[in-house]
Amino acid sequence: xxxIYQTPRYLVIGTGKKITLECSQTMGHxxxxxxxxxxxxxxxxxxxxxxxxxxxxxxxxxxxxxxxIRTEHFPLTLESARPSHTSQYLCAxxxxxxxxxxxxxxxxxxxx
Amino acid sequence: QKEVEQNSGPLSVPEGAIASLxxxxxxxxxxSFFWYRQYSGKSPELIMxxxxxxxxxxxxxxxxxxxxxxxxxxxxxxxxxxxxATYLCAHPGNTPLVFGKGTRLSVIA
Numbered sequence: 001x002x003x004i005y006q007t008p009r010y011l012v013i014g015t016g017k018k019i020t021l022e023c024s025q026t027m028g029h030x031x032x033x034x035x036x037x038x039x040x041x042x043x044x045x046x047x048x049x050x051x052x053x054x055x056x057x058x059x060x061x062x063x064x065x066x067x068x069i070r071t072e073h074f075p076l077t078l079e080s081a082r083p084s085h086t087s088q089y090l091c092a093x094x095x096x097x098x099x100x101x102x103x104x105x106x107x108x109x110x111x112x
Numbered sequence: 113q114k115e116v117e118q119n120s121g122p123l124s125v126p127e128g129a130i131a132s133l134x135x136x137x138x139x140x141x142x143x144s145f146f147w148y149r150q151y152s153g154k155s156p157e158l159i160m161x162x163x164x165x166x167x168x169x170x171x172x173x174x175x176x177x178x179x180x181x182x183x184x185x186x187x188x189x190x191x192x193x194x195x196x197a198t199y200l201c202a203h204p205g206n207t208p209l210v211f212g213k214g215t216r217l218s219v220i221a
Binding site for chain 1: 204
């Protein structure tokens with residue numbers, strides 16, 4: 001089982017603030033992902049990375065950016081938060097062989 | 113577009129019954145499938161992986177893969193109220209995982 005950590009778990013912030021959502025994993029997985037999910041709705045992939053210095057945009061257009069400077073760390077940044085960014089953000093990583101994907105506990109973001 | 117289709121539900125079953133969740137997919141090259149369970153407000157949890165045609169059993173859960181029909185299912189025997197959740201199927205495609213929209217299961221006590 002993968003150990004994936006996300007901080008903060010809950011964040012309430014005002015419009016226009018810059019925020020960074022942290023995600024780290026201790027399994028040495030190369031592949032990491034960020035999803036956005038509204039309550040009762042489907043998962044939307046917003047960013048992914050297949051290794052250090054590799055980042056790609058996902059299926060859902062997002063104003064966020066990501067970086068992958070270390071294998072274990074995949075932070076997501078919003079330069080200027082807006083109420084439309086209110087959602088749950090889920091980080092995940094994937095094992096190398098069977099592509100089993102494990103999720104972190106999520107960050108619930110509320111932008112006022 | 114490599115898609116995964118699921119009935120959104122809700123699927124309601126009485127406690128103790130068998131719940132049957134189904135998923136169809138478009139990518140004939142898919143070799144493996146995953147079932148995730150997601151409780152309201154929580155992140156998805158991997159509960160079953162299946163890599164070959166046929167059945168795979170794990171406790172009360174059985175995953176069935178039929179590559180010829182491009183169909184994968186999850187059976188939950190002796191359903192419990194604690195099984196009430198949304199169940200997502202997914203396959204690797206060319207990675208990232210392609211997820212279905214999920215089926216909401218409600219087990220009625």
